[in-house]
Amino acid sequence: MSSHDKLFLAGILTFGLLSAPALAFDFGRPATPAEIKLWDIDVGPDGKGLPDGSGTAVQGKQVFADNCAACHGDNGQGGIKDRLAGGQGTLASNMPVKTVGSFWPYATTLFDYIHRAMPYPTPGSLSTEETYAVTAYILSLNGIIPADGKVDKESLPKIRMPNRDGFVPQPEFDPAKLFRRK
Amino acid sequence: MTSKTSSEGLPRKADVSRRGFVGGLSAGFLGVAASEVARAETLADVPDRAPGADLSAHSERSRFARLDRIPEATPGKRNVDPSDAINSKTPHQKLVGNITPTDLHYERSHSGVPDIDPAQHRLLVHGMVQKPLVFSVEDLKRMPSITRVVFIECTGNGWENWKKADPDLTVQNTHGLVSTNEWTGVPLKFLIDLVAKDKGSTWMLAEGGDGAGVDRSIPLTDEIVNEAFIAYGQNGEPLRPAHGFPMRLVMPGFEGNLNIKWLRRLKFGNAPWMTRWETARYTQLLANGKARQFQLRMETNSVITQPSGMMQIQPGYVRISGLAWSGHGKIAKVEISTDSARTWKQAQLAQPVLSKAQVRFQMDWVWDGKPTRIVSRSTDEQGNAQPDRQTFIAAMGTNALFHYNAQQTWSIDETGRVRNVLA
Numbered sequence: 198m199s200s201h202d203k204l205f206l207a208g209i210l211t212f213g214l215l216s217a218p219a220l221a222f223d224f225g226r227p228a229t230p231a232e233i234k235l236w237d238i239d240v241g242p243d244g245k246g247l248p249d250g251s252g253t254a255v256q257g258k259q260v261f262a263d264n265c266a267a268c269h270g271d272n273g274q275g276g277i278k279d280r281l282a283g284g285q286g287t288l289a290s291n292m293p294v295k296t297v298g299s300f301w302p303y304a305t306t307l308f309d310y311i312h313r314a315m316p317y318p319t320p321g322s323l324s325t326e327e328t329y330a331v332t333a334y335i336l337s338l339n340g341i342i343p344a345d346g347k348v349d350k351e352s353l354p355k356i357r358m359p360n361r362d363g364f365v366p367q368p369e370f371d372p373a374k375l376f377r378r379k
Numbered sequence: 380m381t382s383k384t385s386s387e388g389l390p391r392k393a394d395v396s397r398r399g400f401v402g403g404l405s406a407g408f409l410g411v412a413a414s415e416v417a418r419a420e421t422l423a424d425v426p427d428r429a430p431g432a433d434l435s436a437h438s439e440r441s442r443f444a445r446l447d448r449i450p451e452a453t454p455g456k457r458n459v460d461p462s463d464a465i466n467s468k469t470p471h472q473k474l475v476g477n478i479t480p481t482d483l484h485y486e487r488s489h490s491g492v493p494d495i496d497p498a499q500h501r502l503l504v505h506g507m508v509q510k511p512l513v514f515s516v517e518d519l520k521r522m523p524s525i526t527r528v529v530f531i532e533c534t535g536n537g538w539e540n541w542k543k544a545d546p547d548l549t550v551q552n553t554h555g556l557v558s559t560n561e562w563t564g565v566p567l568k569f570l571i572d573l574v575a576k577d578k579g580s581t582w583m584l585a586e587g588g589d590g591a592g593v594d595r596s597i598p599l600t601d602e603i604v605n606e607a608f609i610a611y612g613q614n615g616e617p618l619r620p621a622h623g624f625p626m627r628l629v630m631p632g633f634e635g636n637l638n639i640k641w642l643r644r645l646k647f648g649n650a651p652w653m654t655r656w657e658t659a660r661y662t663q664l665l666a667n668g669k670a671r672q673f674q675l676r677m678e679t680n681s682v683i684t685q686p687s688g689m690m691q692i693q694p695g696y697v698r699i700s701g702l703a704w705s706g707h708g709k710i711a712k713v714e715i716s717t718d719s720a721r722t723w724k725q726a727q728l729a730q731p732v733l734s735k736a737q738v739r740f741q742m743d744w745v746w747d748g749k750p751t752r753i754v755s756r757s758t759d760e761q762g763n764a765q766p767d768r769q770t771f772i773a774a775m776g777t778n779a780l781f782h783y784n785a786q787q788t789w790s791i792d793e794t795g796r797v798r799n800v801l802a
Contacts, residue, residue, distance in 0.1 A: 224522055224573060225504075225514040232513070233505050236644055239584055239594065242653045289668030293778050295659065300670070303653050310655040313592040314490070320590050363669055364662060370598050370673040372651050376581040 240309035244354030247308065250325040251349035254342065257334025260327045264316045273297075273338045278317075282338040285359055298339025302364055304348075304356040308332045329353075446473050448483055449551055454539050457552060465489075466533060467621075468555025471684040471702065477729060477739050478528070479558035481614045486621045487533045487556065490590030493641055497625035500588065502609070506647035509575035516625045519611055522565045526612070528736045530704045532557035532677045533635040534661050537783030546790075546798040550687035553787060553799060557680075557704065559737040560622075562629045563612030568604055570645070580647040584654075585628050588643035595637050596651035597630070598675075606631045609642060632706030632735040633675050636661055666776030677706035678784040679765045681713055681740070681757035692795040694748035699726070700741040705759035709733065712758050713740040719752040720767065720788070720802070726755070734760075746791070752800065754788040768802040 240246040262271075270276030273296070274283055284294030293299075297307055312328050314320050323331065333348045341356060342348065348356075366372065419425045440446065450464030451457050467486040469479055479485075486492075497516040505511035536556035539548055586594040597603060610629045611618060618624040623640030630637045636656055651657065651673075662670040681703035686692050699717075703710045709732050714723040729739040740755070758764045766774075771785035790800045 225512040225518045228503055228505055228511040228513045233503065233511060236503055237505070237646070238592075239586070239646065239652050239654075241648075241650070288664060288670075288778075289666065291777070293664055293668075295664070297659075301659050303658065306653055306655055306658055309652075313594070314590065314655075317490070317590070320490070320592065364658070364672040365665075365669050366672050367674040370600075370675050372582075372598070372673065375598055375600070 238309075238313055240305050240312070242303045242305050242354065244305055244350055247305065247350035247353060248325045249350065250329055251347055252326050252328070252330025252333050253347040254330070254333040254337035254344055256326075257330035257332070257337075260323065260331045261334050264323065264327075265331065268317065273335060281335050285339075288360070288363065296339070297335055298341060298359060300360050300363070302358050302361050304332070304336060304341070304353050304358055307335060308348075308353060446470055446480070446483060448486065449555065451552070454541070455545070466535070466556060468551050469558050470551045471554060471682070472550045472687050472690070474684070475700075475739070477559055477702075477737055478614070479560055479737075481560065481616070481619060481622075484531075484558040484560055484613075484619075484622060485533065485556045487535070487635060488589060488621070488640070489593050492620050493589050494620065495588060495625060495641060500625050500641075500643065502626065502643055502645070504570055504574045504645045504647075506584075506645075507577040507580035507649065508647055509577070510573070512574050514570075516611060519565050519609060519626060522569055524563055524612075525566055525608055526561060526563040527608070527629075527631065528559060528561045528733050529629060529631040530557055530559045530677075530735060530737045531629070531635050531638050532680075532704070532706075534677070534781035537680075537785070537787075538780055540785070540787075540799070540801065541780065541783060542777045544799045544801045546800065547689065548799040549689045550682060550684050550787075553688065554682045554684075556635070557702075557737070559704070561614050562608070562610040563615075564608045564610030564626070564629065567607040567609065567628075570609065571604065574647075576647050579649055581649050582647075582651055584644070584646040584648065584652050585637070585639040585642060586644040586646070587623075587639045588641040593636070593639060593656060594644075594652070594654045595639060595656055596654065597637060598651075598673075603630065603633075632677060632708075634661060634677060637675060661781055663775065663779035663781050665779065671779070674782055677704075678782060679705040679707060679710075679757055679759045679763040680784040681710075681755045681765055682787045683715070683753060683755050683789060686753075686791075686797045687789055688797060688799045690797045692746060692791065692797060694746050694795070697744045697746050698741060699744050699753065700739065701726075701755050702737045703728075703740055703755070703757040704735070704737040705757065705763065706735060707759045707761045707763050708735065709760045710738050710757050711760045711762075713755055714758075715740075715742050715744075715753065715755050717744050717746075717751060717753050720754050720786075723756070746795075748793065748795075750790070750792050752788050752790045752802075754786050754802075756786050 268276050268278040269281050273281030281297050284296040284299035287294045336342045337344050448467040450461045450467045452459045452465050469483050469485045502514040533556035539553050583597045607630050611626050626642050627640040628642050662672045664670045683701040685700045703713045713726045715726050716723045726740040726742040732738045756765045768785040788800050788802050790798050
């Protein structure tokens with residue numbers, strides 16, 4: 198390669214870095230709406246991303262017994278993995294108990310996490326209805342919805358979790374202020 | 380800990396030349412290379428030269444150098460069965476220099492280590508963009524790349540010492556969840572330009588391809604957009620599976636959990652998603668019961684690694700050595716006290732000092748044989764100083780679990796035993 202060619206190549210690389218949009222589709226390929234839908238599973242605190250469907254705490258009790266109780270205990274307590282219920286009023290003590298009821302600020306996060314990561318051995322294996330149902334059951338164990346309660350994409354983001362105001366953002370990355378200064 | 384730790388680094392007697400083995404009074408201290416412990420009294424005692432082993436396709440450590448991580452669980456749950464472990468810690472007491480050996484880089488995962496075929500791995504970049512794209516590993520490798528040495532630190536590093544100091548801990552137990560490697564990959568900025576991100580997008584969700592689908596919301600500050608990259612190389616080779624093979628996000632200076640491993644999706648949005656990891660998990664519970672959220676940057680920190688917990692020293696010359704790091708930038712200075720934090724002397728820093736990378740420090744010391752305490756404190760280029768424990772606990776309480784960066788004190792008794800203490 199002559200030094201002129203090298204200069205030319207260096208020019209292309211520099212140009213590529215500075216004006217990358219001109220090269221779009223030179224790398225990778227367009228994502229189709231159908232395949233994006235397969236992976237686009239995240240749920241926001243406003244409920245965005247929650248699927249159609251619903252589930253009741255009564256249905257969820259059985260789903261929980263079949264899929265969750267082995268690690269989390271019969272009533273979300275006393276299992277070998279994270280405790281899911283109780284602990285309210287302990288956060289300022291020397292032995293805080295952080296559970297869905299005592300600590301989690303958003304009910305939407307519960308649906309999202311069960312849907313993406315649980316049950317541990319087979320994540321994603323619960324149906325949408327089962328996921329809503331077990332979400333409802335865990336909320337009912339914490340007294341956040343009644344034992345015969347039901348959740349869906351409309352009601353879940355409206356649930357006010359007991360510790361909703363328990364979080365203080367680090368000023369440097371406070372979402373309420375971060376991109377509004379300029 | 381059992382006596383196993385105090386004899387770590389010593390070769391078994393049977394492994395060593397029959398000619399001589401002097402007891403390991405300073406074995407742990409010198410023990411970076413365990414074979415140094417076996418001594419030849421005169422040059423005549425040094426074994427004769429002889430032809431060595433055949434060359435090989437892959438070199439292993441000397442049989443005299445025994446270096447291992449320790450799989451552990453939550454504070455106080457140490458030496459657990461690997462199937463119960465949630466992390467595996469770097470043996471800083473046996474390492475030298477600034478770079479952590481690849482196989483000893485600390486490991487933390489939330490659903491094991493997935494076995495990913497790179498030919499079947501894809502990265503989806505979508506959300507608030509004009510051109511959602513799918514990339515293969517080969518696509519990334521064809522792009523302009525950067526290489527950078529950075530530390531990655533689990534926010535749980537130091538968590539053994541929040542409430543008490545178990546005296547029998549090594550620096551591996553207390554500080555083994557931070558490591559420094561050289562990473563190679565594609566600047567996030569390059570992908571942002573390829574997909575033509577909307578100007579209104581201020582946050583990005585990064586998601587892993589592990590069973591837990593670990594996902595974090597990342598604020599697109601200028602610093603992060605300019606410094607984050609998607610790595611496929613680690614110390615010159617493909618990422619190890621434990622560290623995200625075939626690709627991971629690297630976020631210099633930020634929580635280990637943000638450096639999403641097995642990266643498979645980047646989604647652009649305009650608000651945080653409030654995932655489990657940034658609400659229920661990596662938030663710091665303060666004494667008043669409120670939890671600090673989005674404390675994303677790793678703090679200014681340092682620790683003395685030699686001599687450190689469970690080692691034994693002797694009166695006379697002692698070289699003190701350790702590691703310092705800061706998520707704010709370069710380390711400006713490290714000071715060491717050998718008289719229980721009454722007076723401080725500045726340590727030497729090993730060059731080059733790199734931004735958001737661990738740097739080795741050292742200082743000469745002559746121990747007079749009297750009980751004392753040794754401690755280090757670092758200050759970074761932005762003037763952030765590592766706090767003493769009292770100041771730190773006054774601000775954070777003892778329930779925070781994550782982001783522990785108080786000064787680490789080691790006590791030394793009249794017999795030269797080095798032990799973990801709070802201050």
